[in-house]
Amino acid sequence: MGPQAHLLPGGTRLHLQHGPIDLIIGAEGDRKIAFAAAQARFATVLEELVRELPALRQPLSTESPPPNGAIACQMHLATYPYAAESFVTPMAAVAGAVADHVLHAICAATPLTRAYVNNGGDIALHLTKGQHFTSAMSGHDGSDLGRITITQDTPIRGIATSGRHGRSLSLGIADSVTVLARTAAEADVAATMIANAVDLPNHPAITRAPASSLDDNSDLGDLPVVTHCSALPATDRRLALEQGRKRADDLIQKGRILGAALFLQGDSQSCTAPLASLSLRTAEHA
Incomplete structure (x- = not known):
């Protein structure tokens, strides 16, 4: 099955699911625009990661080349500082990087006072004054x-x-x-x-x-x-x-x-x- 989306009871939170990725999204502002942007960005997330999955599962070293996809690149950047210290693969940052990128998409689509993307307990936040x-x-x-x-x-x-x-x-x-x-x-x-x-x-x-x-x-x-x-x-x-x-x-x-x-x-x-x-x-x- 492809990406699935539905509003949770109350209509203030959006549930997105595709394969192992399961997001709960909240937004305060124009939710219709924000949730549409979340769905649009989410539609390609799993495919984007699967294309580079073998490389993302490899132990990271200071000589490892960066990947190509936007989410994979953030995974690489987040884990790279640990490469010389201990065993780590870019997958150690996958859930957080997905949350960050979906949050960026909804915040870029419309002004929001507060928003979050919760990916199984790994949460990206947007907070205004x-x-x-x-x-x-x-x-x-x-x-x-x-x-x-x-x-x-x-x-x-x-x-x-x-x-x-x-x-x-x-x-x-x-x-x-x-x-x-x-x-x-x-x-x-x-x-x-x-x-x-x-x-x-x-x-x-x-x-x-x-x-x-x-x-x-x-x-x-x-x-x-x-x-x-x-x-x-x-x-x-x-x-x-x-x-x-x-x-x-x-x-x-x-x-x-x-x-x-x-x-x-x-x-x-x-x-x-x-x-x-x-x-x-x-x-x-x-």
Whole structure:
């Protein structure tokens, strides 16, 4: 089936779906024009990505040539800073890059006071003066993990979440890591990297398997991904979260992200950049 589109109850949000891509779009302004622009841009997204999919699934290096498509190019740019540091493929930014590009299309079509494109939890934002966006953070079991409120005067325009309970396989044991950045693509790859860092190598409570044994199409190849993590004692949970927090702090220092919230078996840690004027409250501090 080709791209599917329908308005959600109330008529203020648009649902777009094609293959594995599933978007929820909200816009305040001329929604008719905005939603038409979203549908027009979305119509070619999957085809555009599939044309370069084999290359986008390859490990990125500092010598990797840029791709051709607009979305693929943003994926490359978002992941390139990590190429010399760790294993990464452009696919680490695919969900965020799609959200960014669809948002750009609707904002270019008509003036909007506020808009968002939510691609399975990776969110691209448009905020004008006086506007804000509040997002709930939820656990894989539906538990309330806290709230993020982003105002127009902060540079944050992207939110992404990763972890071993998400849509993708993870090298780490984080239940979830939510990252705030200037774009959704940048938040997407950073969330993956921080979630990978929340780990306890060789711990007996953690089971791993080659990614290829779980998903023939995984861009992680034979890298060992987490398949199970039993209940951990508090000291081990803190140690694992501290590893992730160090990675998040490093990315803040490098200017790649503006904040992060990390969760593991009921414990959490968070950090924000000094210039990130926002409210980030985990449930235990709410």
